[in-house]
Amino acid sequence: MCYHSSITKSREELEAAFDARFAEPQDYQPIFHGNGFTFLRWPVITAEHPKLIQGYHWGLIPFWCKSREAADELRVHTLNAVSETVFEKPSFKHCIRQKRCLVLSSGFFEWRTSGKLKYPYFVTLKSRELFAMAGLYDRFTDQQTGEVIDTFTVLTTPANALMEKIHNSKKRMPAILKKDQEQEWLLGELNKTAFYRLITPYDTNDMQAYSISKRITSRSENSNVPEVLAPHHYEALND
């Protein structure tokens, strides 16, 4: 799963890493911690505009939603999409052919359960480079108000060995694309076989994770600050 993510590189670094330009450069600010349940705007690259980095709302709302109320109920549950079942799910199946996207990130957050307590971890590539998670996107129009909402979801795969160590998320992890597979995900003609050749658990040896403080879920202090990413040791954890 992946409900909390981070993207801390500069606008220039993102544009260089993905060979694309921000549609609205003035809107981009690094996000140290973003909570998907706030449906915040996040940098993505869509199949429709592969040379643009755009801000889409996390939590996919299918085009067929009949009302804003129905959309608000559904989007809570579509922050992630189980890759093994997306070809069958009404919320996602129509996106697979033409509405795949790259969800840009420099790291994401998971919780490890130990005893009765949960401890947050920050997960990155060992290289600390930017990466792209495989996503799907859609556009919803509220027929009452005319409001248009562009949204996306992050595909998940079974956990690799590193993610299994973080108890709370041992079963699932976001689908991270290898750098040389990003363009095929975005623009390829993908049948089921080709789709699942790209959507696999990322190589454990190229990832790292460390525990961080609980600032990330503080309600009294802003969690979107650099300090949220600082390593934090817990006596209760043996690492």
Place this chain on the structure above:
DNA sequence: CCAGACGTTGTT
């Protein structure tokens, strides 16, 4: 996902 509320009456 986690944090925080979870209740009533009456009203600066």
Place this chain on the structure above:
DNA sequence: GTCTGG
């Protein structure tokens, strides 16, 4: 829009 359950 499309599928399932009654």
Place this chain on the structure above:
DNA sequence: CCAGACGTTGTT
């Protein structure tokens, strides 16, 4: 036929 759902995670 129509009505209603449409989704994810975890269970140390």
Place this chain on the structure above:
DNA sequence: GTCTGG
């Protein structure tokens, strides 16, 4: 314990 809100 369980639900709501972010």
